[in-house]
Amino acid sequence: MAMKISDEKFFERVDKGVNNTFMRNAVVSAQERMQGKRLAAAEELGNWEEWRKLGEEIRTHTLQNLDYYLEQLSENVKKRGGHVFFASTKEEANEYITKVAKEKQAKKVVKSKSMVTEEIHLNSALEKAGCEVIETDLGEYILQLDDHDPPSHIVVPALHKNKEQIRDTFKEKRGYDKSEIPEELALFAREQLRQEFLSADLGITGCNFAVAESGSISLVTNEGNAGLVTALPKTQITVMGMERIVPTWEELDILVSLLCRSSVGQKLTSYITGLTGPKDEDDVDGPEEFHLVIVDNGRSNILGTEFQSALHCIRCAACVNVCPVYRHIGGHSYGSIYAGPIGAVLTPLLGGYEDYKELPYASSLCAACTDACPVKIPLHELLIKHRRKIVEDEKKSPFGEKLAMKGYQLAASSPSIYKAGTKSASSVMAPFTQSNSIQKGPGPMKPWTDVRDFPAPNKERFRDWYKKREKGGE
């Protein structure tokens, strides 16, 4: 699965999202619960703003000196006997990883959850090379079994599915014969996947944060699958986006603390695993061979631009969990594995405006995302910067907006046209109006009214009302 998850147009995707009642209810309840947990976890510290400030300082410094810290990281991995591959493109990354898989004659690959491997389309590259690839995060496993349904949330990928659907998928694909009780479903997945862990040739992980000073990588999970992926197979490959790095273990503490509290409201998740190189010579478990693949894939083009702070993201999804637009349209509408406010900022940067020019408009600019971000990325400001670029530099503003602006330009340039327009607005819109709101608007209004009502133009113009009022009327 690449970053792009749909060939449908933005509004077609939104239509599907808005009409999926289960998904919408699931998202609403997920947002409320996760937001509540995050706020409680932040409040409990008493000085959350200080933590955010420190997080921002660390991310800013690290990105400003990224070349230095990546060099230090790679030197230290090398000293511990690990291999490092710097991949400028997704093709280079996939080529290297499949080459290692072939050298190791790997047939079975187990993976722990990783957004960057989805972004580079790694699974299909490995499958083409003849490997069986098994996702082991419970949510990802469900999606993979269900014919590779795309994830709809960074932290809870199968959020859009209900337990009955999951039961049916297990039944159809794996002969499951028990109920839809979540514990039973999870136990079944545990048993199915345990055998896969024990017989896999290759383990692949993402990386929450690498630690430059020691050449370590860290993995943050609740299920314990990352521990199994890295303890049992003989070869481990870790794929990291090049910005996912901290200088020392001291900063790892801060960013892991911010991540756990902001994503799931936990002080720490059940498993935080710090791994350094392959296993030591006399160790029994752990990989004999370790490869770290550091991926650029468009990230360096963001460095040195007004969008650099987007690379500070630690993938906690706090912004997703507070976003009123995400709440209504759901993750799949973004057409990218990166959904929500950060997705609307990052996806056009990595995938280009041609495919993703609508995303910066999928925001009400309410700034809840900016307030929620644990490393203080000014998300709503970055969305405005995108809009400015789309309109001014790329001349790609959405058609409806262009038409409206053209119309306004014409109308505002002539007092008589403007007057005629405002006078006729109410009657022109009358066929679309029901009890003072427009629910199915024509033309450029359609995308708006498909998802919410638009207030109908008042029968009385403001100017007329004002004149009357001056004369002593109501």
Place this chain on the structure above:
Amino acid sequence: MAEGQIHNRDSFLSTVAAKLGRERRTSVAKPQWTTTPQYDVLKDATQDELVEVLKKHCEVIHTQFIETNTKELPQKIREVFKQYEVGSIVTWKDERHKEFGLEEGLLDKLSEEKMDVHIWDPVLKEKNIEAAEKADVGITFSDITLAESGTVVLFSSENKGRSVSLLPKTYIAIVPKSTLVPRMTQATAYINKQVQAGKSISSCIDFITGPSNSADIELNLIVGVHGPIKATYILVEDK
């Protein structure tokens, strides 16, 4: 250990530096951060206060908490065995077993009682993992314990396999009271010091907080996924 290989580094990092609008940097001084809120957490707490924090947080992380002393420790562990219906055990090869009276007081006796006891031994290689996979319970000591989050920190070694805390369905951590610190900050500061002193750190450092869990199905909390399904911390007075 043979050194690894690095591919494509120079062109990659030169691009990064160029995009940042400057030459490659070969030395960078980490700044003094303007704020350090992490050191304020449980700053002046005594060891007993940290115990209370840990105990309370164990409720949140679905972990049974037992407090005892060295004398009672074997009996307390047996009680958990009974509760978890344990017939087989895997544990580290750990000097602390002797120090806390568990070698004579528990492990030797269990073997005599025909309980299946496997003590991790690098000589046995893969057999260790097979034993861990079959064991009903894994038992380890905690190397550092984080009161705030209820976390036990385990440093792997040839005698301290990663699988012990991961593969069995249930897990017992023995927590010497002296290992308690306020939070993750103290553990990472310790690791940072090791690194700065040029020492080799463990290939795997696990921060474990209760049993494994997931909220991937309709956001219902499920306790017990890939790692242990149940966990108990036994805090033992060691001084």
